[in-house]
Amino acid sequence: MAEIGGLYWESHGRADAEPLILSPGLGGSGQYWQPNIAALAEQYRVIVYDHRGTGRSDRALAGRVTIGTMAEDVIALLDGLGIEKTHFLGHAAGGVIGLALALSAPERLAALIVVNGWSRLDPHFARCFETRLALLRDGGPRAYLKAQPIFLYPANWSSDHSAELDAELEAQLAAFPNADTIVRRVTALRSFDIDDRLAEINLPVMLVVSEDDMLVPAKCSHRLAKGISGAQLGVLGSGGHACNVTRPDMFNRLVLSWLSQAGH
Template sequence: NAWDFQIPYFSKKYRCISFDHRGTGESDKPDNAYSTELIARDAVWLLDALGIEKAHVAGTSTGGCVLQNLALDYPDRLRSCIFTNTWTKADPYMTRLQTSRKQIAQAYGTEEYIKFSSLWTCGATQFHNMYENLLELEERQKKTIAPVEVLVARLDMTLAHDRKDELGKIDKPSLIIAAKDDALTPPYFAQELHGFIEGSELVVLEEGGHYSYRRSHGEWNAAADSFLSRVGELS
């Protein structure tokens, strides 16, 4: 349900496809075999299965790291990239945060993990203003969340991701979207990614937290729509 506010909007112009990464949603949840490179390969296999040669691809959070791998390892499959609320390489701040999330899951289980994670993914203003919506989202998460061992494996995967020294090789039209109040992947990561990718565009939203594409979907959609309209003829 991550792209609930994007698919109805963009499907008026484009064929829209979203998928659950391995270890999330309704996809299989093996105990191990997690890396952003492997999920990028899963995405390519999905394109192959659907008969899609090239696509505009948007990736949020971990999906943004997967998209870095796609752009570096499978550039011929991409028309353009939209990176949102993502990072380049875990720094001390993110390492401490993700380690804390892992420890919460191991010590207290998935329900407390969901509650704790909401503090970081929403941003204080969004948490306050949209609390009832947040509770509804948490209930939905409880139905599909992975077992603790899979959560831990995926959190370790986020800390292991590192293509930072290669990001300057990405040559696809790229839009990078961040939110000022994203406490999980602060906007300095977006600024860093923007600096690496020549010709990329950077949009920093006033608020939206880590789920800016949901919390500030109007502004997010407008930025992405403008970008896709401009790069569509070039790709």
């Protein structure tokens, strides 16, 4: 198993291609990007990793967990891989990690893509977080995971893929981090606030947004676009919070097209 500083990682594509790191959302597992890896790896050295405390990475979380400490893990991963500068694609939690890096270590990023991200806590997804944590506390991991598609996917897509989602549940349960880890990660996401620092971000940024995201309101991405000079919006009319999963072909084309123009 490939590991750097307690972080599991894997590489796809040519070793001499430009690097592109994929950072997942709240679940933290790099397996989230399976619908996208093959297409992106045709042109880039795609590096996926599991966030600390999740997946195949070290499950121990020492000290306070913040988006800043998650960003520090990315820097340690880059250093361990000998990568000075990388493209970075992050979904939700992974996206705000990318935003934190754009402020703390902009010299390490060639281009940043944030999928359904935010600059500060929004009342709607604060309510969603509270609901999900209540499910975890009162119903346990199975109830938490059973409800997860409601927040991630459009209703029609979930209905059409219901059997597939049910089949995935047992594997998700087997890989589920402990409840304290989820609580600490959610606390970090709720505390993230760079709303008054967006003008400081000075690198190519694309903000991919699903207008029908029922977890993170689309207006959060639009707010990021207004605050970050030169940021481009990549708007998907549908796809839900996990739009890279529900509409992978369109998502992959959007990412590759933008990187070919702005990521160099």
